[in-house]
Each structure stands twice: as C-alpha cells, then as structure tokens.
Amino acid sequence: MITLTHIPFVITIVLYLISSIWSIGCIVHPFVFNKKVAKWSMMMGFFIHSGFLVFLGLESSNIPITNVYESFVSLIWCILFVYINLDYLYKLPSLDTFLIPVVTALSIWALTFDGGDLFMNVSLPNFWLIAHIIPIFVGYAAFTISFSLSIMYLTQQRQLKHKLFGPLFNKLPSLEGIDRLMWKTISFGFPLLTLGLVFGMFWVKTQNILGEQWYLDYKVVLGLATWLIYAALLHMRLVSSFHGTKIACLTIAGFCLVLFTFIGTFFMGSKHAFQKMSEQTHEEILNIQ
C-alpha cells in the first residue's frame, strides 16, 4: 500500500520513467526526443528524491535506512549520486540510456517494499552503522554503474560482431572506452566494499549484534561472495590484464550477486540486524512489564 507520505517518491519514479523513455527515444528519434528532457527530468527526480530522503531522516531522526524500503530508496539515491558525479568528471556518453532504466526498475521494485514488516533495531549505535553502510552503498552504486557499462559493452560488441549498424551503434563509444570506464568504476567500488565489510566485521565482533553464529547470516556469507567475485575481476584485470566480453559477463554476474545480497536475502528469511515490527513491539511490551 502506498501511503500519502510516499507520494514524493512516486513522483520521483514518474520523473525517472520519463527520463528513461527520453534517453532511449533520443537514440532512435533524436528530433522527437530531446536529450535535455531526459537529463532534466532525471535531475528533477534526483532533487525530489534527495528531499524525500531528508524528510525520512528527519521523521525517524536516523539515517534513512530504518527499514528495507528506506534502505532501498537510499541505495538508489547513492547510484544516481555517484552517476551524476562520474558523468560530470568523465562525460559518459549515452550511459544514461543504460543506467536510468535500471534505476527506474529498481525504484519501482523498492516501492513494493513500502509498509514491509522488517524494521531496524533502533538501538543500534550510529557510528558503526554509518561506517558500515555508507561505503557499502557507494560501492554498490559503483557496481550498478559498472553493470550498466557491461550491458553497454555487450550491446556494442554484439552490434560490431553481427554488423548491425543502427543509430545506437553510432551513439555508443568504443569498446575500449567502455572497458576502461568499467574498470574505473569497479576499482572505485571495490575498496569501498572492502572498507564497509571490515567495519561490519568489527561491529559484529565488538557489539555482538548478529549473535554468536554471525558468520552464518546469509547477508554476511553473500557479502563475502560478492567481495570475492569483484576481487577475482580485479585480479583478472590487474595481474592477467584480461579484457573483453568475459570481463563484461562477470561484471553482470557480480551485480546480480549484489542485488541478491542486498534484497534477495530478506526473502530467504535473513534479518541481518532488522527485526520484525511485531517482535519488536512484543519485546517492548515485555520490557515495560
């Protein structure tokens, strides 16, 4: 159920959707779909998105990750934040065509988590939370961008291989250029992921928040697997200087694992420091008694 307070996010999604349609449309019909519309609707969406997060934060007096829905919304914000900065630095041509639809799809998915039952244990200390969450989120954002770049790479390589020289072929940059950017985003995200995981490890060790058998938590196990897959990617690039389609496919696999780690684990029954609202209330009642 969409509550009234989430209207801004719905507006954000609509703006992202417009941006997606225009960013794809401007490739096929550049005279009908203006690229500026795509850019400005995205920026406007991002602006409202930011405002919405501030509102959520003020409401709960915490960083807006107090439930699955909020953390999803924050992650999407991180993706766009990183993208806008990278685009400003590196001028990524046509990446929006590949990234904004992903962002839009994730946003719509996020909306389905609104009103979910899992809430964060509010007594969690703030320092560790920020040190654990922020690097991981920014890292995930970088991986999402590298995922979009991989799709772009595979599209361009397919077009070159099968000699399909349509309007998209002309708009996309060179394989080598995409490959370099992919490498840059992964090598930007990986240290952050590592940092976030290390802080998380310290956190569970010192505060014992995940219980004795913390290493059996799905999120911990899969987080490690994600770390390993990107470590393997970096190794292939750095040590064996590997390029091409294999790297692109592996990057896509890496992103799927990121998504699964982030969201899929909740379907598997992992709570990872979140608690069911009902349990929490039950505990509170017990405490009062």
Place this chain on the structure above:
Amino acid sequence: MSILVVGLNHKSAPVEVREKLAFNANNMSAALSQFLHRYQTAETVILSTCNRVEMYVSSLEGTLTVEDILSFFADFHKIALNDFSPYMYHYKDDRAVNHLFFVTASLDSMVLGESQILSQVKEAYTTATMEESTGKVMNQLFQQALNVAKIVHTQTSIGKRKVSISSVAVEFAEKIFQDFTGKMVLVVGAGEMCELLLKHLYEEGARTIVVANRTFERAQEIANAFQGQAIKYELLGEYLAKADIIISSTSAPHYVIHADQVKEAIRHRRGNPMFLMDIAVPRDIEPEVAKIDNVYLYNIDDLQSVVSQNVDERTREVEKCRTIVDEEVEHFMARLEEMKIEPAITLLRNHFHAIGKEELDRLKPKLKNIANGDWEQVVYTVERTINKLLHNPAKVAKQEAKNGGGYRYVEIIKKLFGIFHHTDPSQQ
C-alpha cells in the same frame, strides 16, 4: 540589378573541357581584375574546383549577358567559343541563387554531402573580396550561401554518414579502440586500398605500423611512407598477436590468416580486441575467424554494404535539404528586392533634405537678430519634420519591395518627386 551564373561541372562536361576552363591560384587574380576592367560596374566571384568552373556575376539590369561571360572565358583561356559553349549552363536571378546555395550545401557534388566544397566556396569568395571584385550583392549572396550550407549540414544528416570504404573502416576501428596511439597496425599485402586505409588511420593517430609483403621492397616503400617498419612475410605469424588492427589485401589465391592462428593470438592478447579487415578478393582471412570472441572481422562486402547504405541515407536527405534551400532562396530574393529600393530611398531623402536646406538658407538672412541657439532649434525642427514625413513611405516601400514590387516603387517614387539618378542625366 541581376545575378547570373555561367559555368560547367562534372555532370555537364568531361574533364578535358573542364581542365581547359579551370582557374588556379596563379591566374585567378588576373582573371578577376581583367573581368572588372572589362565590366566596371559588375561584381564577380569565380568558383573553380576539380569538378566545376562557375562564374557568378551581378550587374545592373541588362548590362551583362551570358554571351559576354562566355566570350570572357574564351578570351581569357584563349580557346574557341564552340569548344566549350555546348557544355555550359547558365542560370539567372533566383535560379542562380538556388544553384549557388545547392552547390555550397554540397547537394550538387559528386559525393553528395561532402564538406570540401564549403571551404572551396569560402576560398573563392575570399579571393574575390581581396581582389575587390565583390560588392553589396555578391557579399550578401556568398555570405548567405555559406550560412545556408551550415544550416543544411546541421539540420539534416546529409553529411553525417561516411561514404568511402576507408572512412567507414576507420569509423569501425574507432568503435573498437578509443584512440590509435600505441595501437599496432599490421598491413599484409601492399595494395592501393591498403595504402588509402593506412593513410586514414595514420591521420587519426596510428603510429606503430608494420608492413609484411611477399616482395620486401614494396613493403619497405609503404612502411617508409608512414614511418613504419617492414618485416619479412615469413614473420607474419609472430606479429599477429601484437597487432590490434590487421589490414589484409594480398593477391594470394588461398587464406593467409587462419582461424587457429587468430585463436592463439587472442589467447596471448588476453581478450584484448582485434580488428581485422580483409579487403582482398579472393579473401585472405578464413571466415571462421569472425566467430572467435573479441575478434571483429570485416571483408570488402561488409564495408561496401555500409557505404551503399550510407549513400542511400544521404540521398534520402536531399528532399529535406531542397526545402531548406528553397526557403532560403526566397528570403534572399526578398532581401535583394529590398536592397534594390535602398538607393531610391536615399535619393528621396537627399532630395527632401536639399529642399529643406534651400529654404533654411533663404530664411536665415531674414532673421538677422536670431540667437544661435534659436536658429539651431529651427534647423532641428525642419530636419525632424522631413524625417518624420519620410519615415512611413520608406518603411512601406521596403516592405512592398520584399514582396517583389521593388522596381515599380522605385519608378513611382522617382516620378512623384521628380528625382532622377545622377548617372542618368538624359531624363533630367
């Protein structure tokens, strides 16, 4: 005032005729000054490229004919009129303007949409201005032509797609590699096409060039032209893995590069992409190569089919360009009409101010004691009255001129106020 173009191009005349009429950098100035010497009131620009020779002339109505210009060509180049006049075309006024706009926008070129003609027109115009053979009309005309060409090129995709095999090939290479610095280009065989491709790649920044050919001397010849390195043909296999771009055009009747060789090469390259162009017939590179991951193989047909697609694309754009050109011709002709009436309006103004001055001169002695300041006020009032009286007629006349009635208005103004051109004393 009329505009005339007389000339020939690749469609109307064979090269034997075109070369006889062509002007070059050495005799262009002489031609322009000779023409001006002969027809002093005319303005002219001569456009001479390898595909066309055209002379654009503007003169007072009826003073210059096509025959005059033809005979100028004959006299200047010292050839008989009959030798070239059957190949010549000529257009007048709006059709002449249309022709120039069409030519400048590269819609009349041999390769539709090529951009070279734009700079050639610019150069022809600059030369003419330096020789002072242009005036108000030619300046307006050529500046507008260059402007129209820019509009056509930005608003349509007439010049966007590449239409030569070598430029298409380089475009593909650019979709694989970000830049060519540090990339090795391996040339196998030494055909003319190879050289052309190499030239394009070299212009785009490729500097590591290796040439392998059956006859080592020929390989050396090409390598030297591009500061490259010639290798013995037998060493080809060794260089395969190092090469990013391979161009093959040997005359061998069998495959020269085999799939397992390329497979081995790509393994060594750890997935670094390879771009192979097989421009030989019969083919040099085994077609199976195309199936190998990270290898991109194109043969002459692939390149040719893209070229013809792009040519079709350009041809489809011509209609759009024609509409733009037609619109711009209309604008220009309206401006020209407006320009025609300007001298008449100046005459009218001078005439009125002369009358005003005459009357003021008559008045001044009568007002002996008038203060200087007061007299200035009187002069100011008279001039202001004249300007106010003339403001609307001038505006309306210009407006009407735009719609093509300029000439009629000039006549009416002259008749109504009894004013005549100072070069036309017979009517006074």
